[in-house]
Amino acid sequence: MIDRQFGRVVICCDSCDETFEGERGEEFDSVWPAAKRAGWRTRKIADEWLHGCPFHGVPK
Ligand SMILES: [Zn+2]
Structure with missing residues (x-):
């Protein structure tokens, strides 16, 4: 699931x-490719x- 904490x-x-946390102010569209490279599916x-x-x- 996707959450938003402190921006x-x-x-x-x-x-x-x-x-997996994105940078502050970073949009999901740019966080997800990084998560995927780290092995997230x-x-x-x-x-x-x-997720x-x-x-x-x-996930099953
Ligand atoms: Zn897990």
């Missing part, structure tokens, strides 16, 4: 507490995007 985009793993289930950290991979 930062925070990508949270839906399987554990792992997070996403999957759309129904209307919801699930998986590098340890969990694509």
